[in-house]
Amino acid sequence: MFKLLNSYQLSYAYHGAFTSTLTDKILALSETNLDVESESLKIKKKVYFIIVESLQNLTRHKSTEIDLTDAESFFSIHKLKDGYLVGSANTIENDKILPLSEKLDKVNSLNQEDLKNYQHEVLSASGFSEKGGAGLGLIEMVRKSGNKLSYGFEKINEKNSYFYFQTKITDISANIGSNEITYNHQIIKTIHKVVHENNLKVFFQGQFKHENVKSLLSMAEISMYLTENFAFRKTAVSIMIELLQNIAFHAAGINNNDDRPGMFMVSNKGNVCSFITGNYVTDVKLAELSKKLEHVNSLNDIEITDLYLETLVLENDDSNNSAGLGFVDIRAKSKNKIELDIHPFSDDKKFVIIKANINY
Amino acid sequence: MTILKLDATEDTPYVFFDAQNGIFDISKRSLPENAIVFYEQLLIFINNYKSLPAPETKVNFHFDYLNTSSIKQLMKVILLFDQLATSTKVFVTWCYDKGDTDMFQTGQRFEKLTSLSFDYKEI
Numbered sequence: 001m002f003k004l005l006n007s008y009q010l011s012y013a014y015h016g017a018f019t020s021t022l023t024d025k026i027l028a029l030s031e032t033n034l035d036v037e038s039e040s041l042k043i044k045k046k047v048y049f050i051i052v053e054s055l056q057n058l059t060r061h062k063s064t065e066i067d068l069t070d071a072e073s074f075f076s077i078h079k080l081k082d083g084y085l086v087g088s089a090n091t092i093e094n095d096k097i098l099p100l101s102e103k104l105d106k107v108n109s110l111n112q113e114d115l116k117n118y119q120h121e122v123l124s125a126s127g128f129s130e131k132g133g134a135g136l137g138l139i140e141m142v143r144k145s146g147n148k149l150s151y152g153f154e155k156i157n158e159k160n161s162y163f164y165f166q167t168k169i170t171d172i173s174a175n176i177g178s179n180e181i182t183y184n185h186q187i188i189k190t191i192h193k194v195v196h197e198n199n200l201k202v203f204f205q206g207q208f209k210h211e212n213v214k215s216l217l218s219m220a221e222i223s224m225y226l227t228e229n230f231a232f233r234k235t236a237v238s239i240m241i242e243l244l245q246n247i248a249f250h251a252a253g254i255n256n257n258d259d260r261p262g263m264f265m266v267s268n269k270g271n272v273c274s275f276i277t278g279n280y281v282t283d284v285k286l287a288e289l290s291k292k293l294e295h296v297n298s299l300n301d302i303e304i305t306d307l308y309l310e311t312l313v314l315e316n317d318d319s320n321n322s323a324g325l326g327f328v329d330i331r332a333k334s335k336n337k338i339e340l341d342i343h344p345f346s347d348d349k350k351f352v353i354i355k356a357n358i359n360y
Numbered sequence: 361m362t363i364l365k366l367d368a369t370e371d372t373p374y375v376f377f378d379a380q381n382g383i384f385d386i387s388k389r390s391l392p393e394n395a396i397v398f399y400e401q402l403l404i405f406i407n408n409y410k411s412l413p414a415p416e417t418k419v420n421f422h423f424d425y426l427n428t429s430s431i432k433q434l435m436k437v438i439l440l441f442d443q444l445a446t447s448t449k450v451f452v453t454w455c456y457d458k459g460d461t462d463m464f465q466t467g468q469r470f471e472k473l474t475s476l477s478f479d480y481k482e483i
Binding site for chain 1: 370371391393425426427428429431432435457458459460461462463469470472473
């Protein structure tokens with residue numbers, strides 16, 4: 001599944017309920033990530049704008065049928081070789097499809113000059129649509145992204161459909177290949193399907209620098225995908241802290257030593273919530289890690305507490321780590337074995353997937 | 361320096377140490393990138409305080425989140441108060457949010473490794 005998501009150059013995805021605080025956190029994460037990726041100011045501003053508009057569209061057009069809406073909203077960001085792709089999927093009432101498509105088709109049919117005129121026209125007419133937009137957002141999206149908007153619908157039932165929507169932002173300075181490559185909404189449709197079928201809630205792939213880790217954490221804290229149960233939420237966030245900082249502290253770089261590429265996802269199946277990380281580890285560190293996990297997994301609850309206390313007073317922390325307390329802590333808090341999955345990568349590095357599960 | 365006051369940030373705790381009145385409060389969240397660097401100033405302050413402590417020392421903890429590298433450093437902080445308790449009175453209050461069993465357990469683990477007795481408060 002990770003390979004498949006990776007083939008779509010997915011960098012971030014969220015599936016679930018969208019609240020305005022969550023939207024703010026997604027924006028904060030996007031901003032820090034764009035900084036970490038050290039994109040040019042121009043592309044940063046464009047991408048940020050498209051993300052804002054897409055998130056607003058998501059809540060603006062979504063169906064009001066409560067059973068469907070919240071759990072089914074989806075948002076993703078893809079980092080492509082020549083730019084970014086921002087996608088969203090949400091439910092929409094069937095009778096809203098036609099007016100929305102007309103608006104989108106109209107905006108797509110215009111060239112840059114016509115768009116400008118149309119924008120003036122809309123501004124002076126100030127004919128706001130029922131849900132607050134005057135189509136200005138869409139016009140700006142086309143103008144800023146430099147690409148047409150791709151969209152599609154898929155019927156769910158007699159009343160509702162999925163509305164897939166994606167915008168590509170081309171980095172003109174990168175200019176790899178031509179701008180002619182048109183991405184249709186199939187990308188977002190496929191990703192949405194994979195995420196939906198695998199009960200994924202959050203996916204993030206990128207640099208695990210401290211800033212990004214902080215944004216991911218504050219996002220997780222307010223996310224509704226974590227149940228309302230306070231103790232569970234506390235445990236979940238604590239485990240996330242350890243897993244994410246683990247990558248930030250220990251993962252191997254690929255391009256240079258400061259590089260911390262990795263991925264993180266949360267899935268929710270039945271009554272088990274899984275936190276999955278993936279990153280590169282040198283063979284030397286991996287041997288240590290495997291041994292550590294094997295030991296931690298072999299212990300029962302009482303033995304784990306003993307090991308916790310033992311590790312806590314251990315006098316060795318010349319480097320900024322917890323002297324192995326992290327996995328002991330995860331094991332103790334999750335009350336489940338920590339899963340380890342190793343995939344070959346290079347002569348001296350492996351791609352390592354770690355999974356912590358909490359029952360609730 | 362008789363007072364050490366640090367405002368809470370996204371990843372470092374609120375700290376209020378008052379040597380004259382023997383008050384030591386640490387709260388909010390502690391998940392810094394480098395816990396050793398952050399806790400060093402706290403450890404130095406407490407070490408100095410140990411040479412001229414107030415008649416009674418009141419230590420209050422109330423954490424929201426702790427990463428394990430902070431837990432390691434916090435152990436050092438608590439062990440200093442444990443040493444102090446051999447000569448003067450030290451009262452440790454471990455507060456935790458209502459329902460936060462993980463944080464309650466973290467307090468219990470610290471307590472187990474010292475001769476101090478913690479007063480637990482669910483808030």
